[in-house]
Amino acid sequence: MSAETWVAPTATGAFDATVRVPGSKSITNRAYVLATLASGPTTVRHPLDSRDARLMLGALDALGASWRATPDGVIVSPLTAGIGEVSVDLGNAGTVARFTPALAALGSRTVRFDGDEAIRRRPIAPLLSALRDLGADIDDDGRGAPPFTVRGSGGLPGGAVTVDSSASSQFLSALLLAGPAFDKGVTVRLTGGAPPSEPHVAMTLDLLRRFGAAPERDGTEFHVPPATLSCPEYVVEPDLSTAAPFLAAAALTESTVRVRDWPSTTTQPGDWLRELLRSLGARVSLDAEGLVVTGAGGFPGQDLDLHEVGELTPVVAALLCFADGPSRISGVAHLRGHETDRLAALATELSGLGARVAETSDGLRITPAPLHAGTFHTYDDHRLVMAGAVLGLRVPGVVVANPATVGKTFPGFVATWESMLG
Numbered sequence: 001m002s003a004e005t006w007v008a009p010t011a012t013g014a015f016d017a018t019v020r021v022p023g024s025k026s027i028t029n030r031a032y033v034l035a036t037l038a039s040g041p042t043t044v045r046h047p048l049d050s051r052d053a054r055l056m057l058g059a060l061d062a063l064g065a066s067w068r069a070t071p072d073g074v075i076v077s078p079l080t081a082g083i084g085e086v087s088v089d090l091g092n093a094g095t096v097a098r099f100t101p102a103l104a105a106l107g108s109r110t111v112r113f114d115g116d117e118a119i120r121r122r123p124i125a126p127l128l129s130a131l132r133d134l135g136a137d138i139d140d141d142g143r144g145a146p147p148f149t150v151r152g153s154g155g156l157p158g159g160a161v162t163v164d165s166s167a168s169s170q171f172l173s174a175l176l177l178a179g180p181a182f183d184k185g186v187t188v189r190l191t192g193g194a195p196p197s198e199p200h201v202a203m204t205l206d207l208l209r210r211f212g213a214a215p216e217r218d219g220t221e222f223h224v225p226p227a228t229l230s231c232p233e234y235v236v237e238p239d240l241s242t243a244a245p246f247l248a249a250a251a252l253t254e255s256t257v258r259v260r261d262w263p264s265t266t267t268q269p270g271d272w273l274r275e276l277l278r279s280l281g282a283r284v285s286l287d288a289e290g291l292v293v294t295g296a297g298g299f300p301g302q303d304l305d306l307h308e309v310g311e312l313t314p315v316v317a318a319l320l321c322f323a324d325g326p327s328r329i330s331g332v333a334h335l336r337g338h339e340t341d342r343l344a345a346l347a348t349e350l351s352g353l354g355a356r357v358a359e360t361s362d363g364l365r366i367t368p369a370p371l372h373a374g375t376f377h378t379y380d381d382h383r384l385v386m387a388g389a390v391l392g393l394r395v396p397g398v399v400v401a402n403p404a405t406v407g408k409t410f411p412g413f414v415a416t417w418e419s420m421l422g
């Protein structure tokens, strides 16, 4: 692999591999945020160590929390009071950009938030407006995206607020995660369409409960009363969305792939992959060791609404390029505000390798066609690197640009992928 490109390896036959994927980004970064609001230290075991997780720890450090690494985890100590001006680097991490501004508003520092060029295109206005309604003092340039500055005033009254979370479930999750620390807690009523990524909302409620809060939900209304949080130890599950390309590999090469430590119950959206792979004819079984998937060869085109599991779209789109007929992906208009405009990027890059892919208003239409060698550009999007790897399994000469960008969630992806193929 050169630094700039990686020729994704082609499978020469069926294989049998066992894979370990790192901790869930979404769980790790929620656990870190809640740990800073707890009354004592939290040991987060098996957390993700990646760019997004480090950006979160860097942000929490700037905001006045402290942490230290242990051999199998990170011990996070709560936020402390402090004054002065600090900066938070958001990189291109949605969880950092959306989950940490409320923490800044609860503190006493003046905090400037900014990051990569790409984060300056990702929506945040509905969240900033809800935080202002809850008492936060925030300056922004009116574009509805970073940069922005939060002037902490030592606490927030909280109370009732409405938010349109249809562009990202992270707006809602951000308000709920900070809810226990507001004087009056928070009552959030959703306006606009249903938030995407419903499992991530369930994940937020689950972690709040694990830290001792008592969130309640009644349809589109959520209530989080004030609470003293505590969770001396939290064990992070493997990231099931990171597992997606490995499971797709089993499906595409009639191989067997075991993903270790797949949880028997989880709020992660990646658990839906079990259902998808079964509908593609794969054999899927879950036992104490993990998930085992054996691919079955050809599969029909699919009509998939991915609204609840949008982050899986790049890998699923790559997989569907090998279906026996056309497929449709819908419900994911919000992917235009992800790491990149994922619908445009996937349409361009999959078409560039020979597939017939068209953008729709909320998804993609994919008509399989013989694919050929070429460069697969990745737009600083970790999940496009994973999609390129999946394509390369069946198409010799797929050159994945900027493979290192996969370090957002899995710095060891290329090495693990190559060792899976033996």
Ligand SMILES: O=C(O)C1=C[C@@H](OP(=O)(O)O)[C@@H](O)[C@H](O)C1
Residues within 6 Å of the ligand: 025, 026, 027, 094, 095, 167, 168, 169, 170, 173, 196, 197, 200, 310, 311, 334
């Ligand atoms: O809360 C979270 O951890 C996430 C929520 C989802 O965001 P959107 O609702 O913006 O899609 C998901 O796509 C992202 O990868 C992680």
Ligand SMILES: C=C(OP(=O)(O)O)C(=O)O
Residues within 6 Å of the ligand: 092, 093, 094, 095, 311, 338, 339, 383
């Ligand atoms: C949308 C994603 O990330 P983020 O946490 O930056 O929103 C993703 O990982 O697919």
